Amino acid sequence: MGLLELLRRTRRSDESTLYECRDCGTCVFPEQEKCPNCGSVEIACYEF
Ligand SMILES: [Zn+2]
Numbered sequence: 001m002g003l004l005e006l007l008r009r010t011r012r013s014d015e016s017t018l019y020e021c022r023d024c025g026t027c028v029f030p031e032q033e034k035c036p037n038c039g040s041v042e043i044a045c046y047e048f
Pocket residue numbers: 021022023024025026035036037038039040
């Protein structure tokens with residue numbers, strides 16, 4: 001059973017935008033307003 005794989009695939013096709021902290025480069029989830037790593041609110045988003 002590839003449940004994890006299915007979830008990952010669904011998530012991937014669903015999200016064509018990548019959010020990343022501008023200060024440390026950490027990947028940030030869209031629902032997060034701050035970087036979980038350094039607390040910066042400077043979130044860059046890249047659309048594919
Ligand atoms: Zn950061």
